[in-house]
Amino acid sequence: MKKYVLVTFFNFITILVFTQIPNGYYDNAQGKYGQELRVALYNIIKTNVTTISYDQLWDAYPRTDKKPNGKVWDIYSDIPNGTPPYEYTFFADQCGNYTGEGVCYNREHTVPKSWFNEASPMYSDLFHVLPTDGYVNSMRSNHPYGKVGNATWTSENGSKLGSSATSGYSGTVFEPIDSFKGDVARIYFYMATRYMDKIANWTGESFQNSDLSSWAKNLFLQWHQLDPVSSKERKRNDSVYVIQHNRNPFVDHPEWVNDIWGPSASINNYDFIAYLYTTSDAINVNFVNTFDNLTIKLFSIQGQLIYDAEINNSNNFIIPITFNQGVYILTIYNDQNIYTEKIVIE
Incomplete structure (x- = not known):
């Protein structure tokens, strides 16, 4: 069969994906750009939100983070299109104690809880608190995400901890595998929008004033481009919406990342x-x-x-x-x- 190829600029094309976005949910964001768009999205995704408790996260995960085989979808151990080193069963494999990988899963604050002093509603926001291996979670500690230069530790799926090779930050960073870098980036864009009224009081090197720090923004823009939105993210977005009644707009509309934090010419x-x-x-x-x-x-x-x-x-x-x-x-x-x-x- 003969193939015809059309090339169009990605930044000017809206990708049609079949997610369950409620009719009219983003009406107030249409036609806006830059900080005006960010503020519009902030007002949308902070409204009528249900805040669940920290304990209720355990009950939510089988709905939001279940792999096709029924196991826990852990971004720190999973190997897409490969064989993961270990897998977890919901509830049965919740942490207690552990001394290494593959023992149990717990609740990972992708934005470390110490950065916002364990305050609600960030503490139990399903969009950024993910089920992950307990030991890898502890190794990551409260280090920011970044590109690792010299790794001091590597997990069984290839996630790394080590010195930063990211321009603008020289401390210790944690780097997930390529297949989940976009997931992490879009979580951070969500957090920078959902809590734009609170970020100024957060500690942590990935944020500054009321937004992402410059080096983190540039890193996450790159990760967002290199790892496009997956069906896993879209399904998770729909599932979290059923529980929390808000959405991650950067999963529904990936182009809004560049509309806010670009401009596209810088990407x-x-x-x-x-x-x-x-x-x-x-x-x-x-x-x-x-x-x-x-x-x-x-x-x-x-x-x-x-x-x-x-x-x-x-x-x-x-x-x-x-x-x-x-x-x-x-x-x-x-x-x-x-x-x-x-x-x-x-």
């Missing part, structure tokens, strides 16, 4: 791409210069990694079209540049 560096064109059997990209250490990833719209390559000392590359019709996200990046486009194969 997509179009200047380092000379041109991109397609034929019936390949995607061709040419760069303005020869680059080293470029990573090329192609994702399906469901977040599955389709193509992954490293480019060194080259000013072009070709991706053979060996995959089916559909919508794909092409991401090209190194330490200085990032470029993302939506590609439709018909």
Whole structure:
């Protein structure tokens, strides 16, 4: 079958996903950008919220974080499209005591609870308190997320703790595996919006004044682009809504991340791409210069990694079209540049 390829700028296209967004839920956010959009979303997602207790999180997790096989979906142990080193059964494997990985799961505050002094409603907000391995949770402690340079400890699924290689922060950081970096980023964008009236009183290096700190914002913008919204996140968003009666808008509308924290020009560096064109059997990209250490990833719209390559000392590359019709996200990046486009194969 002949394939026709359409290339459109990702930042200007709304991806249609079939989530259960209530009719009119985001009406007051439409047509807004920047801080005006952030304030509009803040007013939407703080209204009519049900705050559950910390103990009730245990009962919520089978609805919000259940893998297809019925086990706990733990981002610190899961290996998408692979075999996890261990899995947990809801309720039966809740922590008590542990001295290593694979013993039990507990409740991980992705925004550490010490940063906001264990205050409600952050303390039990389902959007950021996830079920994870107890030992990995304790190893992460209250360190911020970031890119690890030299790892001092690595979990069984490849999550790392070590010195920061993230520009703007030199302390110790925790780095989840690539498949969950977007999940973490969109949680932080949610927290920076849901609690924008409280952040100024938080400690923790990922926030400053009433927003994300500059280095954390840049990191999470990159993670958001590199790991698109997955079906796991969409289903979780729907499930949390049933319990808390609010949503993560950056799962429903990923484009709003750039509309608020961009502008998009700061994310997509179009200047380092000379041109991109397609034929019936390949995607061709040419760069303005020869680059080293470029990573090329192609994702399906469901977040599955389709193509992954490293480019060194080259000013072009070709991706053979060996995959089916559909919508794909092409991401090209190194330490200085990032470029993302939506590609439709018909």
